[in-house]
Amino acid sequence: IMKLAIERNEAKRNEYFVSIGQYQPEQLVFVDESAVDRRTPARRYGWAKSGQRARMHGHFVRDGILYTQIVEGSFSGETFFNFILNLLERMQPFPARNSVLVMDNCAIHKVEGIRELVEE
Secondary structure: OOOOHHHHOHHHHHHHHHHHOOOOHHHEEEOOOOOOOOOHHHOOOOOOOOOOOOOOOOOOEOOEOOOOOOOOOOOOHHHHHHHHHHHHHHOOOOOOOOOEEEOOOOHHHHOOOHHHHHHO
16 A cells, blocks of 8 residues: 555655745746646546545745646656746746746656755
8 A cells, every 4th residue: 555645754744834834825827737638628536545635736936827838749858847847937036926936756857957046
């Protein structure tokens, strides 16, 4: 049985909440990918741990979606790099609104040059 991410390391989760808590909600910009195919509209349920309800959260910026990009096929490292480049043009310098980028540790988020681009 696989543990849900929320159960894997409570100390790391608490560390994350303390870290993210130093910013105002309006400063945060969340990045994530989602896939859609012909079967998407027909799906009637999601998966959750036995006895618990499935939950889905879709947060981008406090006021809605700041930037989106539709790609046919898979995201490549180059595609993701260009997505971040375009997103950063719409963000503000710290500490302004929409100035703190939040991503999970998905492999594509670790493409060479992304960290340097964001820190620039």
